[in-house]
Amino acid sequence: MAAGAASGGSATTDTYKESRFWLLLPAWVVLGIFVLAPVMMMLIYSFLTKEFRGGVIWELSFAAYDQFFCDRGLFGDEPCTIEWTYIQIFWRSIWQAGAATLLSLAIGFPTAYFIATRPESQRPLWVFLITIPYWVNLLIRTVSMKFLLRDQGPLNDALIGIGLLDSPLHIVNTNFAVQLGLFYSYLPFMVLPIYAAVERYNFALSEAAADLYATKWTTLRRILLPAVKPGVIAGCILVFVPSMGSFLAPDLLGGAKNFMIGSLIEEQFKGNAGNWPFGAAASMILLTMVLIILLIFARQQAKAEKEA
Amino acid sequence: MSNTTSNAIEVRDAVKRYGDFTALKRISLSIKDNEFFTLLGPSGCGKTTLLRMIAGFEDVTEGAIFLYGDEIENLPPHQRPVNTVFQNYALFPHMTILDNVAFGLEMRGKSKDQARSRAGEMLELVQLSQFAARKPSQLSGGQQQRVALARALAPQPKVLLLDEPLSALDLKLRKAMQLELKHLQRETGITFIFVTHDQEEALTMSDRIAVMSAGEMQQLGGPKDIYEKPRNMFVADFIGETNLLEVSVDGINNGRAVCHLGGGHELTCDAVDGVGVGSHVHMSVRPERLYMSDKPVETESLKGRIKENIFVGTDITTIVDLEDGPEFVVRTSNSDRGNKRIFEPGAEMYVNMELGAARLLVD
């Protein structure tokens, strides 16, 4: 994604400049009508009145945002005080996504570095090994994770079998299980940009540092890390953003206690119990947060590119 | 305009601008039928831009281009009966050699069989028949080069454009290909327009050369003309090695100019239009036109001292310091050592040249 964004701005040739309008038209039409227009429509829906059996009534209303941010007492007639329920769910999502990102970074950085310093002929194979799981259905991966981690699952069986544990370790339905699931879902997104950055890194700089009496770890911290920082940031964004809005990992691995934004939104559109305007409003808030993060990231990348 | 039709290509007041940058500043030139014509200059001088304008890959900002009298600057490339040998050859990597050579013929409406049989003949001409079924990547650089040539010649273009086609080859192969290209041009009788930054290549192959720099034409003429009578500093410096000296013109008599070199040294050379008495200009003397002796030999003898001898294989390069004057570089061919003298560093001697070896430059 980050690499694609960078290459999207690069120089082009103009062999087909006369036809570019017609060549782009299908993409504009499909994406404009079926991605951009729906987001606009979602914004409108978040300001409509809810229909009790799902859907909306076309009447302007701020009820969705009011419900999100305001606590108006049991009967809904008190003045607005801050409603913490949903903010807490968002906060938990951010926290979980952040923890998953740190976990991914802790494992992903050494992995990416290790791969990037293999002989050139071996690198594609290592990258291939890291990316295969990403191609496997996310649902299947999450279900497999759940199966492995269950109380009576193979992991606990093995740990008890070798005498490390007396009774099974409860992992499923904990925060940690969700973080592990998110880590598992998006790890390649962390590894690949860091790998690309380290591969481009000029190791003569490290040698120069070593020559000037820097230890290995000092070299890593003072010379290599600043050089590959854009790749690290890209990896963190690519893991954090989809983690925040994820649905499968919290739903399957987290259980009811570890509710995240994705599940909150999904619930609003399920069956007749939902509240479409509220779901639309929650989606808008999530989208806004994500776009702000991406915007800050894009500006930083642009700045870094200018400096380079 | 009868004189237009006799020219293979006529470029009339061509200007090329990219935004604020002017790549070609109003170029006009005529290339004769059956001529081997070279556009020579350093990279960024506009030579490739001009070639691509003739081929149809660049629009002409202002001006016109004629091909045997027909105005072509607004035609798309596929409607211009000119073909190009690209710098990196641009052989279609997914097609066989034969299909590559047949491509242009097929596009011109020949049947697949006709196109292939003619392509086969072309491959015979460049002696690559045995490689017809191979892919370009299986050929060496020199072979790819000949395929590119066969492909461009197969549709019998009126003019063949060659964009630095030899630059990717090693020195030996390049020399061989220079001769081969020259022969091919004579045999086919097609007008060749050749772009290069290599002055030696240009001198070897061309009937006429246009020297370009910074989007302007500096000099147009035959190889001998350009080498021996450079018009300005750029041409003198770019073509071959030369001694460039700052001189002041003291007097002009009967077409001869007396020039002052500093330190009391004087030289006489042919006067040039645009250089009058009292002007401070540059003078060019080719190192191989100089020779050394212990006594003044010719009218044009300058007293100096040997600074350094450098052995460079075929030649010996000697650096001579004129008393209170400029330095000269003298080149003595090793094969000439029987007739010409080499002095030890520090020795006093005279640098001699024939009348006419030194040339005044316009700017």
Add this chain to the structure above:
Amino acid sequence: MATAKYDIKSYSGFRAITLLCLVVLYAPLVIVTIYSFNSSASITTWEGISLKWYADVFTGPESEKFKLAARNSFVIAITAATVSTSIAVFAATAMVRGGKFKLRTVSFGLISLPLMVPEIVTAVATLIFFNSIGFDRGIMTILIAHIAFCIPFAYLPISARMQGIEDSYEQAAMDLYATKRQAFTKILLPLMMPGIISGFLLAFIVSLDDFIITNFVKGAGVETLPTAIFGAVKQGIKPNIMAISTMLLGISVIMVTISYFVSKTDNTK
């Protein structure tokens, strides 16, 4: 080799972490694959190897449901991948060979929009959109959503490939009397083929795997494999689910392997 070489590039522990990383990535998949061959009806006990759960997928009580879901999934994935790849080829041609133009950045933003918007948000927005225009949910809505969603996945490998192809090839073709259209179909398209295949496979897998968007726009009674699996898993993981998962896993591995080898063939050399 008595003395250890001081290697500026290597850090102790990084190899171990990499291996740990691979174990974490593959362990769940390997375990599920192994247990899909378990002959026991319970997922907790191991009773020896059998293919009975694979037989159950094709002939068991739930087989009709899964067969229908699989058919839907593959029809949608093939159609969505074909359409989105075609759209992506045209778009990439305009973006990479169309020169500079004002709407280029905007177009690139629009193409990458599905990658930037969280999937659940796209799902909600698409559901709301179809609802607001009164479009009945079903296979058609899934297909349209997938086509739109798959465009960036097809676009990225195709445009990357195209940027690697020098424009002198199509110029040589036009110099040899090919029209722009002929230069495109005879030269550019064949050279782009590895990128197009990669893009198609990626779009195919993304469509085949999609759960969230499909779940929102599918409508009652229509199932694809992921939604059917999700529904079944909600009642607990059963051995037949593991058999289906293993088969899907096999398809993914085949696809990614093809893609790996296709991307390694560089037909411009």
